[in-house]
Amino acid sequence: MGFYLKIGLMLLTCFLIRPSAFGQQFTAIGIAVSLFTLLLHLHQQKGKGLPVKISSQNLSVIIMTSLLFTLLSLHVVLVNSNNNLDFVLKALIAHIAIIISFGIILSNEESNITFFRWFIKILLLFVFSYYVTLLLSIFIPLNSLQLFKLNIKGYEGTGNTYFPFTILYSFMSVGENGFKLPRLLGLFRESGILQMFMIWSLFNLKRVNMNKPWVKVTLFLGILASFSTAGVAVLFINLVISFILNKKLIRAAVFVIFAYLAIFYTPFIGVNAKMDTHGASISDRYIAVENSLNSLKENPLGIGLYNATGFNNSGINLVAASSMIGIQGFLLAILTYLIPMIFVQNKRSYFLSVSPLLITSLTSQPILDAPLVYVMMMALHPIYAKQEMQNNKKKLINNSKYNKLVPKFSLPNPEIRMKENS
Numbered sequence: 147m148g149f150y151l152k153i154g155l156m157l158l159t160c161f162l163i164r165p166s167a168f169g170q171q172f173t174a175i176g177i178a179v180s181l182f183t184l185l186l187h188l189h190q191q192k193g194k195g196l197p198v199k200i201s202s203q204n205l206s207v208i209i210m211t212s213l214l215f216t217l218l219s220l221h222v223v224l225v226n227s228n229n230n231l232d233f234v235l236k237a238l239i240a241h242i243a244i245i246i247s248f249g250i251i252l253s254n255e256e257s258n259i260t261f262f263r264w265f266i267k268i269l270l271l272f273v274f275s276y277y278v279t280l281l282l283s284i285f286i287p288l289n290s291l292q293l294f295k296l297n298i299k300g301y302e303g304t305g306n307t308y309f310p311f312t313i314l315y316s317f318m319s320v321g322e323n324g325f326k327l328p329r330l331l332g333l334f335r336e337s338g339i340l341q342m343f344m345i346w347s348l349f350n351l352k353r354v355n356m357n358k359p360w361v362k363v364t365l366f367l368g369i370l371a372s373f374s375t376a377g378v379a380v381l382f383i384n385l386v387i388s389f390i391l392n393k394k395l396i397r398a399a400v401f402v403i404f405a406y407l408a409i410f411y412t413p414f415i416g417v418n419a420k421m422d423t424h425g426a427s428i429s430d431r432y433i434a435v436e437n438s439l440n441s442l443k444e445n446p447l448g449i450g451l452y453n454a455t456g457f458n459n460s461g462i463n464l465v466a467a468s469s470m471i472g473i474q475g476f477l478l479a480i481l482t483y484l485i486p487m488i489f490v491q492n493k494r495s496y497f498l499s500v501s502p503l504l505i506t507s508l509t510s511q512p513i514l515d516a517p518l519v520y521v522m523m524m525a526l527h528p529i530y531a532k533q534e535m536q537n538n539k540k541k542l543i544n545n546s547k548y549n550k551l552v553p554k555f556s557l558p559n560p561e562i563r564m565k566e567n568s
Contacts, residue, residue, distance in 0.1 A: 148190055153260050155183040156251065160265065163244060165335045165516040167313070170299035173236075177243045184247040187257070202489040203496075204249040204524050210482040211245045211520050218475055222450040230452040237451075237515045244517040252524045262525050263354040266347045270361065271311075272332040272340070273368035279312040280328070288328070304331060318373045330371040338511050341377030343522070344368045345384060345502040350525055353495070376510035379409045384501050391494045431510065434459040434466040441469035448472025451515075464507045467514055479514060480504070486523055499525060 162176030163169045169176070191198050200208070215238040222234045252258045282291060288308065296305035296313060304315045315337040317326035332340040344365045351357040369377060382405035389398035437457040442448075448471050449455065461467045468476040483504045490496045503519055513519050 148186065149257075149260075152183055152186050152190065152251070153257065153264060155179055155186070156248070156261050157264055157268065159183065159244070159248075160518055160521070161333045163240065163517050165339045165511070165513050165518060167296055167298045167301075167305065167331070167333050167335055169335070169516070169518075173240050177240055180244045180247040184250060187251045187254075191254075198250065199253055200250055201253040201526060203486050203526065204253050206486040206489050207482075207520055207523050208245050208249045210478075210485050212242050214475075214478050214482050215241050215515075217478060218451045218471060221448065221472065221475065222453075225448070225450045225453075230450060233452045234450075241515075241517050241520070245520055248521045248524060252521075252526070255526060258524070258526045259354050262350065263356060266351070266354065266356060266361075269332065269340075269344055269347055269368065270364050272313075272330065273344075273364050273371065275310050275312045276328075276330045276371050277367065278310055279308045282309070298335065301335060315372075327373065328371075329373045330368065336511065337372040338374040338377055338506070339513065341369050341372040341374045342380065342502055342506040342511065342513075344372075345377065345381050345506075346499065346522055348381075349384060349388070349495075349498045349502065353499075353525055374510075375409070376506070379405075379509075380502050380505045382408055383505060384498065387501055388498055391498065430459050431462055431466070433457075434462045438466045438469035442473065445469075446473050448475060451475075461512045461514070463509055463511060464514055465509070467512070471514075479507075482520070483507075483523065499523075 159176045159180045160166065161168060162172045162179065164173065188198060215234075219231070219234045219238050222231050252261060279288075279291060291308040293307050293309055293311075296307060298305045305313060307313045312328075313331045313333065315329040315331035317328055319326055329337045330340060331337050334340045334343070348362060348365050351361060369381060382401070386398050386401050386405060389395070389401060434457065437455070438460065441455060441457075448469060451467075451470050453470055454460075455469050459466060460469060464476065464479055471479070483500050487493050487496045487500070500523055503513075503522060507513050507519070
C-alpha cells in the first residue's frame, strides 16, 4: 500500500509542476508533495533495512540541473536584472527540490519502472478519452459533452474539458469550409508538450515492459490528435536517428525522404497546410529565433533569464531563449541533456530516449524551466543491462569452447540406482 501511495504522489507531483497545466500556479504545492514523497520513500527503505543510493545517471541529472539554474541565477545578478531575480530563484528552488526528490526515489529500480509505466498509462488514458469524445460528437453536439473548463494561467483560450475526460487545446481548421478538429491537450500547457511526452514514451516502452503493438498504435494516434507540426517532425527525426544508430543506413536514407514529405505535405498538420490555416504558429517561432540570433550578436552573454528582450515569444524555444541566457546558458542547457549519457550502460537507448525532449526544446516548446522534462531523463536502463547480461551468458554457455572447459554434471538414472541398492 505504501509503495503505490508513493507512486501516486509522484504522479500527482508531475501534474502540479511545469510544463503541466497546473504548473503555472501550483508549483509550490508540487514541491511540498515531492518532499513529502521523498520522506515516505526514505522511511520505507529504512523499514526494509536497505541503504539509500543514488544512481550515477540520476546524480548527473541532479548536478547538471542544479548547476544550470544556479548559473542562470548568478547570471541574472551579474547583469543587474534584479527585477526578475525572484522568478529565477523560484525556478532554482523548484528544480533542486523536485529533481533531488525524484532522483533519489527513481534510483530504486522497482520505483523507477512502476512510476514510468503509470505515467505512460495516464497518457494512454488521455488518448482513449479523446477518441471516445470524438466518436460521441458524431451523435451528440460537442458543447453538450462539455463538463467544465480548466483555468490554465497564460492560456485562457484552452482547457475546455469534455466527457469522459478530454481536455482540448484548441481546434484545427480544416478545408475551405472551416471544418474544425479538436486538438488534444491532456494535462499539459500546450498540445506540442503532450506530443513530446508521447514520443518519449514510444522510445521507452521496452524499458518499462510495455512494448506492445496496441500501445504503440495508441500513442501514435495521440501524437496525431495533438495536431502539432513540430511534433511530427520530432517523431520522424527520432526514427531516422534510431535507424542510423542501429546501422540501418538504407532505411534511414529512405526515411529521410519520407520524413521530408510528411513534415511538409501531411494533410492538416504539414508545414504547407498549416501555413494556410495556422501560419502564425510557424512564423512566430521563426521570427523569435531570428530576433534572438540578432540580439546575441550584440550581447553574446545574454540579458538574463525572464528579462524583457524587446520582441515577442523570446522564450518560445531554447534557441529563442538564448538571447536571455546567453551562449553559455544555451550550451549548458544542451549539456544537461547529454552529460548523463556518460553514466548509462546503454548509451544508444538513452540518446533515443532524450532526443525528443532535446529537439522539442530546441525547436518548438518553452520547456527550459520545466522540472518534469528533467525527471524524464531519469528513466534507468537496468532492464536492458540485465537482458544483455543474460543473452551474453547464454551465448557463453552455448559456445563449444566454453563447454569443453566446464565439466558436465548429470543425475544418475533412478533405475540404475535402484539396481545398485538391491
